[in-house]
Amino acid sequence: MSGTERCETHVWASVGITARDGVVCRIWECEQCQVWTAEPFAPEREIAWDETWLSER
Incomplete structure (x- = not known):
């Protein structure tokens, strides 16, 4: 498959997290x-870091 071709059914993999225009x-x-x-x-689903068990480590 060349760089310009697209497959019919995508197989998605999460590869990272970033901020785009101030949005995570x-x-x-x-x-x-x-x-x-x-x-x-x-x-609306974000939890403050201080409210997680990880913040206690």
Whole structure:
């Protein structure tokens, strides 16, 4: 498959997290072709760091 071709059914893999225009997003890449997408995190689901058990370590 060349760099410009797309597969018919994407197999998505999470490859990282970044901020885009001030919004935290998870980056997904297709394992079969070169397409990718950014999925914004839902701000209403965020938990403050101090409220997690990890903050106690």
